[in-house]
Every structure is written in C-alpha cells, then in structure tokens.
Amino acid sequence: MQNVAPIERIWQMTKDLELAAAVGDWERAARLAHERSPLLTALGAQPPQEVMARLREIHEIDSRIFEAARVAQQELGAEYQANMQSSRNAGRYLSMAMA
Template identity: 35%
Template sequence: MEQHEIIQRAWALTEALEAAASAQDWVKAAELTQARTALVMAIEKEQSEEALVVIRRIQASIESMMGRAEAAQALLGTGYRRAMDQAQAAGRYQQAARF
C-alpha cells in the first residue's frame, strides 16, 4: 500500500473512531484504534504538504479522543462503584430479612 492510501485509510478509521466514541461505543473505538495504529506506524517521515495536513488532523483527533476516553472512563468507573455499593446494600438487606 502506498503512503497516500495509508494516510487516507488512517483518516477514514479516525472518522469512524470519532463516530464510535460519540456513540459511547468504546469497544468499537478500541478495535478501530488497533487497526489505525498499524497504519500510523507505517507512515513514512517524508510527506507532501497535503499529507501533512491530514496527519495533523489525525494527531489532533488522537489528543482529543484521549481526553474524551479519560472522561468516559472516570464516569463509567463512578457508575460502576455506585452500582456495586447498591448491590452490596441489597445483599445486606437480604441477609437481614432472613432473620
């Protein structure tokens, strides 16, 4: 695959990744990230100005997505802890109700 194709495919995956993250589909986002990483690693140093514009957009998206993923992880973690606390409280109720 030539460099132009690699960069265009990486950009297409970036757009799909952003859509998955917007839909809170973090599993799909992770899969797309793995596919894109191989392409990003295959990008050579010397590129045309046009290619550099796309590469910079990919880099900006990566930075933005990191922030979104961190925020989502924190929110999901809080929800998980709250659900676990409620499950434990329900278990304590069941134990107390048996007596």
Template identity: 40%
Template sequence: MNQTTLIERLLSLTHAIQDAAALADWPEAARLTEERSPLLVSLSADQDPAALEMIRLIQAIDASVLANAQTTQVELQAEYRAAITRANAAGQYQQVAQF
C-alpha cells in the same frame, strides 16, 4: 499504497474511530485502532504540507477521542462503585430481613 492514499485511509479510519467513540462503542473504536496501527507505522517522515495538515488533524482527533475515553472511564468507574454500594446495601437488608 502511496503516502497520499495512506494518509487519506488513516484519516478515514480516524473519523470512524471518532464516530465509534461518540456512540460509546469502545470495542469498535479499539478494533479500528488496531486496524489503523500498522498503517501509522508505515508513514514516511518526508511529507508534503497538505499531508502534514491531515496528520495534524488525525492527531487532534486522537487527542479528542482520548479525552472522551478518559471521561467515560471515570464515569463508568463511578457507576460501578455506586452499583456495588447498592448491591451491598441490598445484601445487608436481606440478611437483616431474614431475622
């Protein structure tokens, strides 16, 4: 695969990762990231300006997806803590109600 085709494939996979993240389909985003990783390491250092622009776009999309993932993680942790608190409260109620 030549470098232009490789970068186009990387950009396509990056857009697919972005789409999966937007849908909160994190398992699919992770799968696509694993598919993309070996392609990233096969990039050569010598790139023409158009290729460099696509690489910068890939980097920008990656930064956006990472920010989305971090926000989602914080939200899920808060939801988990709230659910545990509710479950503990229900358990305490159940114990008191038995007496």
C-alpha cells in the same frame, strides 16, 4: 504523492473511530485504532507536506477521543462503585430480613 492514498484510508478510519467514540462504542474504537496503527507507522518519518497537514488533523481528533475515553472511564468507574454499594446494601437488607 505516493502516501496520499494511504493517508485517506487512515483519515476515514479516524473519522469512523471518532464516530464510534461519540456513540460510546469503545470496543469498535479500540479495534479501529489497532487496525490504523500500522498504517500510521508505514507512512514513515518524513511524509509529504500534504500528508503532514492531515496528520495534524488526525492528532487533534485523537486528542479529543482520548479525553472522551478518559471521561467515559471515570463515569463508568463511578457507576460501578455506586452499583457495588447498592448490591452491598441489598445484601445487608436481605441478611437483616432473614434474621
């Protein structure tokens, strides 16, 4: 039972991380993941059964967050490419307008 308190802290951080990801606050999500990582490591290789159950839930949440981050990265990349193309088009217009 010695690991129950730390796992609850990890759980709360995971829920906060989930919320940050849900609102697109990826900087906060990354910071929370970084802070949470050593706490997970400190649980050791053989945590008690009740801790393992919570860790499975955390893993499921992390998988969803990972997928959301992957999708957000793709969307931002596409948006960046579209904005770069718009910028090039505006530049071409200015070049032609000044000619």
